[in-house]
Amino acid sequence: MVAVAVNQQNEMVGFEMFYFRTDEIPSRVIHLAFTGIAPSLRGQGLGSILRRYAVSQFHARGLRGISAQVTQDNLPSMRSLLNAGYVKTGESADGLTHFMIRRL
Numbered sequence: 001m002v003a004v005a006v007n008q009q010n011e012m013v014g015f016e017m018f019y020f021r022t023d024e025i026p027s028r029v030i031h032l033a034f035t036g037i038a039p040s041l042r043g044q045g046l047g048s049i050l051r052r053y054a055v056s057q058f059h060a061r062g063l064r065g066i067s068a069q070v071t072q073d074n075l076p077s078m079r080s081l082l083n084a085g086y087v088k089t090g091e092s093a094d095g096l097t098h099f100m101i102r103r104l
């Protein structure tokens, strides 16, 4: 599943990719694989808008959650996840990766 953001010229300026992980299917959770915003447009709220868009779409389609992972040094990614209502559920053994979920 991919959500794409385009500008007024219909050029892609951002995208968000999701897939189902086998162990999360029974709980109706989809996994957020990657979000990317064009470098020149980062820091203007687009990433947060894309994340909120996915939340509304998956909620409307009956999913129960969106899981995600973010490295602790990626502040824009972490902040945009928190903006969209994700919460931390744990972290990797080395503490470098945070496990997140957005319950729907």
Ligand SMILES: CC(C)(COP(=O)(O)OP(=O)(O)OC[C@H]1O[C@@H](n2cnc3c(N)ncnc32)[C@H](O)[C@@H]1OP(=O)(O)O)[C@@H](O)C(=O)NCCC(=O)NCCS
Pocket (backbone or CB within 6 Å): 033, 034, 035, 036, 037, 038, 041, 042, 043, 044, 045, 046, 047, 048, 049, 074, 075, 076, 077, 079, 080, 083
């Ligand atoms: C991560 C990414 C998708 C976020 O999208 P974005 O449009 O840049 O983010 P937003 O403008 O919505 O900002 C989200 C939050 O990060 C903060 N932020 C943005 N750029 C920042 C920076 N360079 N340093 C610190 N904080 C920053 C914003 O202030 C905002 O926080 P706030 O709402 O608490 O003020 C985008 O930066 C990106 O494509 N990064 C490269 C790819 C990547 O790392 N993807 C994530 C891994 S899956």
